[in-house]
Amino acid sequence: MKFEGYQVRVVRPKDWVTFRCQRCGACCRHVKQKVMLESLDAFRLAKFLKQRGDAVTGMDDVLGQYTESVPLENGYPIFVLQVSGPEDACVFLKDGRCSVYEARPRACRLYPFTVGPGTKGRDFEYLLCTEAPYHFTDGRVLVNDWMYQNFKREDKEFVKREYDSAREIGRRLRQLGSSQLRRALSPILFFRYYNYDLEKPFLPQYDRNLTHLMKKLRELQNGQ
Numbered sequence: 001m002k003f004e005g006y007q008v009r010v011v012r013p014k015d016w017v018t019f020r021c022q023r024c025g026a027c028c029r030h031v032k033q034k035v036m037l038e039s040l041d042a043f044r045l046a047k048f049l050k051q052r053g054d055a056v057t058g059m060d061d062v063l064g065q066y067t068e069s070v071p072l073e074n075g076y077p078i079f080v081l082q083v084s085g086p087e088d089a090c091v092f093l094k095d096g097r098c099s100v101y102e103a104r105p106r107a108c109r110l111y112p113f114t115v116g117p118g119t120k121g122r123d124f125e126y127l128l129c130t131e132a133p134y135h136f137t138d139g140r141v142l143v144n145d146w147m148y149q150n151f152k153r154e155d156k157e158f159v160k161r162e163y164d165s166a167r168e169i170g171r172r173l174r175q176l177g178s179s180q181l182r183r184a185l186s187p188i189l190f191f192r193y194y195n196y197d198l199e200k201p202f203l204p205q206y207d208r209n210l211t212h213l214m215k216k217l218r219e220l221q222n223g224q
């Protein structure tokens, strides 16, 4: 099975997987346009970098300084971490180590696991990326423990909301003409990525922003 370009297989919470991180940094290299930064990731990174004293005051600084935007088919933008050097290493890889480890994106925290939309009444499917066999040589990880440690309540709530909202936003965008689509870009960026106060909890702001965005998309659809 392929998931976002990676070879994966489904795993269950009670499965044990042979895995131990050797801290080789290989998963942080050759990652051009591979490490997506979602809004919750950008929020956490901005808070972390600001507290560390970097020149960051909000999510827009993180997106502007450390990501590139990749437009999807419908023009909807996603953000991926920048890379540098001949190995296309992640912009945050310094001296072979992640320099933002405490605030690394969800994709990095879960790796080599990932999550996808669930089936049969489950919220999520747990998946194991099988493309780097060199770290599957020793050690033992229970999938349930890994998710407990790395996929916490705020992430789960965020991802569930993202599955629902992405479907709804995609549906609305498909109903817009090309000039309306262009006009939709600013509110999408503003309400999805920029309109956050780092001192307040993320999820209530996410919900409020989503309500505003849907209203704006409805207005565009109605020609307002």
Ligand code: SF4
Pocket (backbone or CB within 6 Å): 020, 021, 022, 023, 024, 025, 026, 027, 028, 111, 112, 132, 135
């Ligand atoms: S997860 Fe794997 S590729 Fe990444 S640092 Fe650990 S051993 Fe290396």
Ligand code: SF4
Pocket (backbone or CB within 6 Å): 027, 028, 031, 035, 081, 090, 091, 092, 093, 094, 097, 098, 099, 100, 101, 104, 105, 108
């Ligand atoms: S954010 Fe950290 S863990 Fe994730 S790819 Fe970059 S250096 Fe690696």
